[in-house]
Amino acid sequence: MSALxxxxxxxxxxxxxxxxxLIEEHAGWQVCGEARSGREAVEKCxxxxxxxxxxxxxxxxxxxxEATRQIRKACPRTEVLVITHHDSDEMAAEVMDSGAxxxxxxxxxxxxxxxxxxxxxxxxxxxxxxxxxxFLANRGSRVTDPAGMMRKRLTMRExxxxxxxxxxxxAKEVATILGIAIKTSDTxxxxxxxxxxxxxxxxxxxxxxxxxxxxx
Amino acid sequence: xxxxxxxxxxxxxxxxxxxRTILEGTNHYEVCGEAADGSQTLxxxxxLTPDILILDISxxxxxxxxxxxxxxxxxxxxRILLIxxxxxxxxxxxxxxxxxxxxxLKSDAEELLMKALHRLEEGQCFVSPAFDPDLAKQLFG
Numbered sequence: 001m002s003a004l005x006x007x008x009x010x011x012x013x014x015x016x017x018x019x020x021x022l023i024e025e026h027a028g029w030q031v032c033g034e035a036r037s038g039r040e041a042v043e044k045c046x047x048x049x050x051x052x053x054x055x056x057x058x059x060x061x062x063x064x065x066e067a068t069r070q071i072r073k074a075c076p077r078t079e080v081l082v083i084t085h086h087d088s089d090e091m092a093a094e095v096m097d098s099g100a101x102x103x104x105x106x107x108x109x110x111x112x113x114x115x116x117x118x119x120x121x122x123x124x125x126x127x128x129x130x131x132x133x134x135f136l137a138n139r140g141s142r143v144t145d146p147a148g149m150m151r152k153r154l155t156m157r158e159x160x161x162x163x164x165x166x167x168x169x170x171a172k173e174v175a176t177i178l179g180i181a182i183k184t185s186d187t188x189x190x191x192x193x194x195x196x197x198x199x200x201x202x203x204x205x206x207x208x209x210x211x212x213x214x215x216x
Numbered sequence: 217x218x219x220x221x222x223x224x225x226x227x228x229x230x231x232x233x234x235x236r237t238i239l240e241g242t243n244h245y246e247v248c249g250e251a252a253d254g255s256q257t258l259x260x261x262x263x264l265t266p267d268i269l270i271l272d273i274s275x276x277x278x279x280x281x282x283x284x285x286x287x288x289x290x291x292x293x294x295r296i297l298l299i300x301x302x303x304x305x306x307x308x309x310x311x312x313x314x315x316x317x318x319x320x321l322k323s324d325a326e327e328l329l330m331k332a333l334h335r336l337e338e339g340q341c342f343v344s345p346a347f348d349p350d351l352a353k354q355l356f357g
Contacts (some may be wrong), residue, residue, distance in 0.1 A: 011229075011323065011354060012301075012322045012323055013234075013323075013324065013325060013326035013327070014231055014235060014238070014325035014326050014329075015228070015230050015231055015234055015322075017233075017234035017237050017238065018229070018230035018231055018232070018233035018234030018235075018237065019230050019233075019234075019238050020232065021233050022233060065316035083230075085228065085274075091345070101255060104228075106227075106228040106230060106231075107227045107228060107229075107252075107276075108229075109229060110229050110233070112229075113230075183265070216303075
């Protein structure tokens, strides 16, 4: 039987090292690659075609949730397990929204992570009971969450650009990173600001932090 | 030469495992214990009296800063290296006030952990290079 290929994406070397050790202790599992940002995770997923990717939410350039959306589109066979230190109901809902099929908190046990990878390797979802309870308890309230409704109006590309702008990149830098024309990048910025009803980069940054697009 | 005994305190098991892997790759450091929250850290530190404590700031209570402040009084010989993802100067000020000897960003951990530990063993302090060196010197000496 061929080995289960796992890709690891986290911007902290020490976390990747810990995850690699944990995964490779399991017979038949192999870490096929590592990524330090969401963008690198998307690229490596396409190149390496892993069975499972273990991905952190808070990463530079492209956060783990946006990366997950892109991976689910480009590599539908790859199952996504999100790991995060954000222990909140909003995050649980965001993770489910992104198309990930598993969600483990960094404070959960090693056993939970191993069980999650195991479940996903059989294309079964995995959520710890704590996460499932959080999600079920808040199912109703999300429908009326104005920030969530507003975010829904942004396209995948716009959410990607929102993070880059909030990280302090100019429209020109965004254009270079994404390989698009400066004019297109400018148009995206205008549309994002209009849709979110914000009028300055400072407001955009505040919005991005409040909605966990990036870390404070 | 006897090994330096290190206690690891972080609520994220992957981080503890990563740190342990780095330390066990040397013949010099011995991981004498692991703690996943502040209370466990205080208990293990009192029992094991490690030479060095690698201590995460954001942990289930008491947090790393409170733990560091308490241990400076009860175990003055244990050197404390705070490890964190917080790169703000406010947090650096708060960390210095606890009497900890080092402040290492998690993003620097793999590259600079050894350097930080050596500095602490030599009786010096260590601050991640992302901070203004003058400020680091002023706060940690």
